[in-house]
Every structure is written in structure tokens, then in C-alpha cells.
Amino acid sequence: MRIATWNINGIKARIDTLLRWLREVSPDVVCMQEIKCPDDGFPTGPIEELGYNVAVHGQKGFNGVAILSKHPIEDVRKGLPPLDGDQQARLISGLVAGPSGVIRVGSAYMPNGNPIGSEKFAYKLAWLERLTDWTRAELEKEEMLVIAGDYNVIPAPLDAKYPEFWVTDALYTPEARMAFRKLSALGFTDAVRAIDDRGGIYTFWDYQAGAWQRNNGIRIDHILLSPEAADKLCQAGVDRHVRTWEKPSDHVPVWVELS
DNA sequence: ATGGTTGAAACTCAA
Numbered sequence: 001m002r003i004a005t006w007n008i009n010g011i012k013a014r015i016d017t018l019l020r021w022l023r024e025v026s027p028d029v030v031c032m033q034e035i036k037c038p039d040d041g042f043p044t045g046p047i048e049e050l051g052y053n054v055a056v057h058g059q060k061g062f063n064g065v066a067i068l069s070k071h072p073i074e075d076v077r078k079g080l081p082p083l084d085g086d087q088q089a090r091l092i093s094g095l096v097a098g099p100s101g102v103i104r105v106g107s108a109y110m111p112n113g114n115p116i117g118s119e120k121f122a123y124k125l126a127w128l129e130r131l132t133d134w135t136r137a138e139l140e141k142e143e144m145l146v147i148a149g150d151y152n153v154i155p156a157p158l159d160a161k162y163p164e165f166w167v168t169d170a171l172y173t174p175e176a177r178m179a180f181r182k183l184s185a186l187g188f189t190d191a192v193r194a195i196d197d198r199g200g201i202y203t204f205w206d207y208q209a210g211a212w213q214r215n216n217g218i219r220i221d222h223i224l225l226s227p228e229a230a231d232k233l234c235q236a237g238v239d240r241h242v243r244t245w246e247k248p249s250d251h252v253p254v255w256v257e258l259s
Numbered sequence: 260a261t262g263g264t265t266g267a268a269a270c271t272c273a274a
Contacts, residue, residue, distance in 0.1 A: 009274085010266045034274090036267060061267055062274095112274060120273095152274095206274090207264035250265075250274085 001098045001258055003105065004239075005031040005148035005221055007204075007251035011066075012036075014249055015043050021242055022050050027255060028070050028098050031107030031148040033090075035064035042066065059089035065107045065149070071098045080130050090127070100232050100258040101144060108149035113170035121170050124152070128179040132186065138226075139186055145226035147188070150251065152220055153180040155190070158199035159219035171220060188224035191236040191256045203238055204251045212243055221254045232258040 004027040008014045011032070022030070030052075035042060039058040047054055052068040057078040067073055073094040080091040093106035108131065113124030131147075138145050154172045157163040166172035184190060192201060202217025211217065225233060235257040242252045 013266060034266090062272085114274080209263050211264095247265095 001028040001100045002255055003027065003029040003031070003103075003146055003148065003223065003258065004253045004255035005033070005107065005150075005223055006253040007033040007109070007150040007221060007249060009034050009249040009251065010036045011042060011064075013247070015046065017242075017245060017247065017249070019046055019050065020245070021239070021253065022047070022052070022068075025239065025253070025255070029096055029105055030068040030253075031105065032066040032068065033064075033107060033109035033150045035066055036062060037064060055092060055094050057089045057092040059087075063089045063109060065089060065092045065109050067092055067094055067096075067105060067107050069094075069096050069098075069105075071096050080127065081134055082130070091131070103144040103146055103229060103258075104138065106145070106147040106149070108147055108151070110150060110152040112152050113173075113176065116168065116170050116173055121173075124170060125175055125179055128153075128176070128183065132179070132183045135183065135188075136186055142228060143226070144229040144232075146223060146229050146256075148221075148223040148254070150220060151180060151222050153177060153222075154218050154220055155180055155193075155222075159201075161200075161202065161214075161216050161218070165216070166218065171218065184224065187227050189227075189230035189233065191223040191225055191230075191233055192219070192238065192254060194230070194233065195236040201238055202240075203254055205243060207250050221251055223254055223256050225256070229258065234259050
């Protein structure tokens with residue numbers, strides 16, 4: 001079964017693009033980020049018409065995550081513990097029973113964290129630590145767990161066309177990269193990296209300064225697999241061609257194929 | 260040093 005993640009950058013502005021991609025790829029599960037709408041603003045109708053169930057954790061204007069699934073989504077959990085005082089909608093998870101078995105699938109949108117040293121940067125690092133705490137508890141269940149999303153972290157130099165360009169950016173700070181490594185080290189497999197260890201695989205190109213035309217890209221959207229899920233990893237990749245479509249998101253979909 | 264772009268929502272912010 002195919003599980004994908006896509007930072008859509010505004011579901012209302014991108015619904016036709018999403019439907020086109022769903023028809024083309026027909027993934028079993030899609031983790032979405034930056035839907036930028038409240039729950040009742042999500043265009044569930046046309047998505048359900050394509051055979052998907054929908055779970056949404058929305059927010060007006062900013063952030064917002066969702067899960068689409070051809071299989072029923074059970075035990076949906078919204079938000080990242082501790083929930084008190086955190087108004088930002090950046091995590092949703094649910095149990096999906098598909099051809100590969102029962103998987104807890106999480107759609108995660110890590111904070112951007114710029115500029116470095118700001119309150120936002122501190123929130124980013126704290127959020128990654130909270131996610132690490134949450135996943136540590138989940139991993140103890142020794143069940144299939146897939147955390148897919150926009151991590152807003154460039155893990156290594158080969159994950160950027162021009163790494164030196166990013167040294168003053170929160171996405172590439174030693175602190176952010178260390179936090180991502182600490183999360184991964186709990187036992188996750190970075191699916192795309194496990195399949196292909198070469199450079200030049202990017203998931204995001206800025207709208208500005210001709211980043212796409214210059215292939216000035218970075219790999220910040222990741223699919224992390226628990227050991228039980230990694231055992232079933234067959235293939236992984238990036239739907240790069242979607243960036244050539246009209247009115248594209250600045251991110252492209254990333255996917256895994258599990259047996 | 261600045262500008263370059265986009266979405267959502269509102270006369271600006273976040274990315």
C-alpha cells in the first residue's frame with residue numbers, strides 16, 4: 001500500500017491540483033500539511049467522491065493538518081501532547097487498517113522556526129522534543145507507526161543543492177538537525193534515504209528567486225517508519241513532476257510503498 | 260542591502 005505526505009500550502013487554492021494528483025497516483029493514505037483552513041472549511045466533498053475518508057485538524061489561516069485514507073481511519077487523535085496552551089494545529093494521527101495491516105499514521109507539520117534565536121525558534125526545538133517524547137511512547141507498543149510530514153529540517157548537506165545558502169536558516173541549524181537525529185535514533189527509518197542514498201533528492205523549492213528553475217531545492221518532507229513498518233518497505237520516492245503543474249505548492253508529495 | 264513569491268485574510272503575517 002502507498003502512503004504519501006504533501007504540504008499543500010492552502011487546500012482551497014490547491015483543491016484541483018490535489019484531485020488531479022489523487023486521480024493520477026491513487027495513494028491509499030495521504031498526510032497533508034498547511035491546509036490553512038478550519039475543520040469546516042476543508043473541501044471533504046470532492047475528496048470523498050474519489051473514495052477517501054477524511055480526518056482534519058484544521059486552523060484558520062495558518063498551519064492545519066489532515067489525513068486522507070481509502071481505508072477507515074479509527075482512533076483519531078488531534079494535537080501534540082501536552083495539549084494545554086498550544087493553539088497551533090500541527091499533528092493528527094489515526095489507525096488505518098489497510099493491506100499492510102494496522103498502522104498508526106501521523107501527519108506532522110513541524111514549526112519553521114525562523115529567525116534563529118527567536119521565540120519561534122525555541123518553539124520549534126520544543127515541538128520536536130515533544131514529538132520525540134510522544135513517539136517514544138508510541139514506539140514502545142512495537143506496532144507499525146508511520147510519521148510523515150513537513151519536518152522543516154534539512155538533515156544533511158546532501159539534502160540541499162546549496163547547503164552553504166542555508167547556514168543562517170532555522171531549517172539547517174545544528175540544533176534542529178540534532179533534534180531530528182535524536183528523533184530518528186529512537187528507531188525510525190528515513191524511508192526515502194533508505195531507498196536512495198544519493199544527493200539531489202528535494203521536496204521543496206522556494207517560490208522566490210527562481211529556486212525551481214535553478215533547482216535550488218531542499219529535502220525537508222520526510223516519512224519516518226518504525227521498525228515494524230520498515231520491515232515492509234518496498235519503495236519510496238518523490239513526485240517531483242507535480243512542481244511543474246500550474247499553480248504548484250512549494251512542496252511536492254513524498255511517498256512510500258509498503259508490502 | 261534588497262528583492263524576489265505565495266496564501267489567507269484583512270489593510271499584514273507566515274513561510
